[in-house]
Amino acid sequence: MSAIPQERRVVTAIPGPKSQELQTRRIAAVAAGVGSTMPVFAARAGGGIVEDVDGNRLIDFGSGIAVTTVGSSAEAVVRRASAQLADFTHTCFMVTPYEGYVAVAEQLAELTPGDHAKKSALFNSGAEAVENAVKIARAHTKRQAVIVFDHGYHGRTNLTMALTSKNMPYKDGFGPFAPEVYRVPVAYGYRWPTGPENCGPEAAAQAIDQISKQVGADNVAAIIIEPLLGEGGFIEPAKGFLPALRQFATDHGIVFVADEIQSGFCRTGQWFACEDEGVVPDLITTAKGIAGGLPLSAVTGRAEIMDAAHSGGLGGTYGGNPVACAAALGAIETMKEQDLNGKAKRIEAVMKSRLTAMQEKFDIIGDVRGRGAMIAVELVKAGTKDPNPEATAALAKACHGEGLLVLTCGTYGNVLRFLPPLVIGEELLNEGLGIIEEALAHV
Known part of the structure; x- marks a missing residue:
């Protein structure tokens, strides 16, 4: 199990002062063509948590784009x-x-x-x-x-x-x-x-x-x-x-x-x-x-x-x-x-159940799809199948502000994708889904 406490903690604005300071250095030294989803600088990570330099602990629904499947510091x-x-x-x-x-x-x-x-x-x-x-x-x-x-x-x-x-x-x-x-x-x-x-x-x-x-x-x-x-x-x-x-x-x-x-x-x-x-x-x-x-x-x-x-x-x-x-x-x-195939199937069961319930509640969710711990929602303009990239960007931003790291994708920029580490705890998984639901209500 990770040495990092497996609980979300937001102690500063996101990004916090240390991340902002590092961002200034980054802009001066790193080519502008290299983007970032979330301008917070990681200090350590493990399990389902990424901790930033300001001490915020973010729930990780990205796994470094499906890379840290076994967690960021697996034994x-x-x-x-x-x-x-x-x-x-x-x-x-x-x-x-x-x-x-x-x-x-x-x-x-x-x-x-x-x-x-x-x-x-x-x-x-x-x-x-x-x-x-x-x-x-x-x-x-x-x-x-x-x-x-x-x-x-x-x-x-x-x-x-x-x-x-x-x-x-x-x-x-x-x-x-x-x-x-x-x-x-x-x-x-x-x-x-x-x-x-x-x-x-x-x-x-x-x-x-x-x-x-x-x-x-x-x-x-x-x-x-x-x-x-x-x-x-x-x-x-x-x-x-x-x-x-x-x-x-x-x-x-x-x-x-x-x-x-x-x-x-x-x-x-x-x-x-x-x-x-x-x-x-x-x-x-x-x-x-x-x-x-x-x-x-x-x-x-x-x-x-x-x-x-x-x-x-x-x-x-x-x-x-x-x-x-x-x-x-x-x-x-x-x-x-650790039977991570079994863990992925359990993540799918939890995520699809909650996301399908959200789809019934919010008509901007056009589709819920994916398998295992590779799940997505496609956002559309209410009552149509027209892609809604604006709502997708707003939803991602709202999640980030609450300490949930999520990624977007899709040819039309209207898909919110979820790639949690397969070792994430179910409490964190459900807490992250709760943040998404709250953000949807506001978007």
């Missing part, structure tokens, strides 16, 4: 990473390898869907993992085209900006982007013209038709999709959509890539979100929750596909850093020992 993560720090911080796996990297790859082979032979390559960030998945798919298929989806998010490098669908703030002014990227519809049930019950098969048929006519299936190296879309608004593709695309990929020799960077590692109540409909991807990209807060990412997949790239074609100086690998083994140990 096994700290223990294993500390021991590795004392031994060595770096050798570069491509120069003199070490066991930790191999052990992480073995764990990924065990945990990811499918019983086929698997191999992994480790990197630093989610965007790097996605970019390398594209390289591997192209090497394997000897094709170039990559298919992505409306509302998808895959990163901020040049190639992954091309894959990402949202212009502001991710792409605006940063082009030209990488070529041979094609975007098709996704099964967004809440906004599907003929209703959510028709969405899965209709969206799949549309997407497959567009790929076939506009690109040609035989030109496609990879189909890349988040099994539960993150930045695009926590959109759960309607049932049947993912299996249909998986089958289309199989039929045409296309590498099917599940981007599980935000949805992986127990976040949705399963090790990986694609397991919900039994979808087995050829490649799976992971990051965020993999290493308890240390920078690490991976591409894991069918051994014959992973081996398609020539020796030296994959890697990077810091990829699979030994301290990050030790932290990942600690995070996985924590997930297994």
Whole structure:
């Protein structure tokens, strides 16, 4: 359990005087393009609490954007990473390898869907993992085209900006982007013209038709999709959509890539979100929750596909850093020992029950969705489905002022998303939901 008392405490204005002082220094020294959701400076964190430099304790519904799934200072993560720090911080796996990297790859082979032979390559960030998945798919298929989806998010490098669908703030002014990227519809049930019950098969048929006519299936190296879309608004593709695309990929020799960077590692109540409909991807990209807060990412997949790239074609100086690998083994140990999939399902039960009751009470809540501890509400203008980004921003600001850290997302900026650490106590979870309900009443 965390050494930080697991209770909300607001002792100053948010942000407080010390945070304001640090913000002045930040503005002078840090590039303006690096934003912040909440201008409070963290001093320590653990369990479901982030404590700032002014002594305020905030309830954490963000987990550093789905990263600190096991908490910000999980015992096994700290223990294993500390021991590795004392031994060595770096050798570069491509120069003199070490066991930790191999052990992480073995764990990924065990945990990811499918019983086929698997191999992994480790990197630093989610965007790097996605970019390398594209390289591997192209090497394997000897094709170039990559298919992505409306509302998808895959990163901020040049190639992954091309894959990402949202212009502001991710792409605006940063082009030209990488070529041979094609975007098709996704099964967004809440906004599907003929209703959510028709969405899965209709969206799949549309997407497959567009790929076939506009690109040609035989030109496609990879189909890349988040099994539960993150930045695009926590959109759960309607049932049947993912299996249909998986089958289309199989039929045409296309590498099917599940981007599980935000949805992986127990976040949705399963090790990986694609397991919900039994979808087995050829490649799976992971990051965020993999290493308890240390920078690490991976591409894991069918051994014959992973081996398609020539020796030296994959890697990077810091990829699979030994301290990050030790932290990942600690995070996985924590997930297994504390049954964090079970915890995620319990968080879903508590959150959906209360948020659905709020939806009945407040007509600006258009949709409540998500799985596990990856839950969202989409806010609309009352009586319509018109996006309401103004109310979303006001609601987030009100929560922040009361000491609840929440994040927004969505292509239209109208989704409030909840990503609490899976180790959060139920009292804190309910207190946070109470703050949201009160804020809704005022908004």
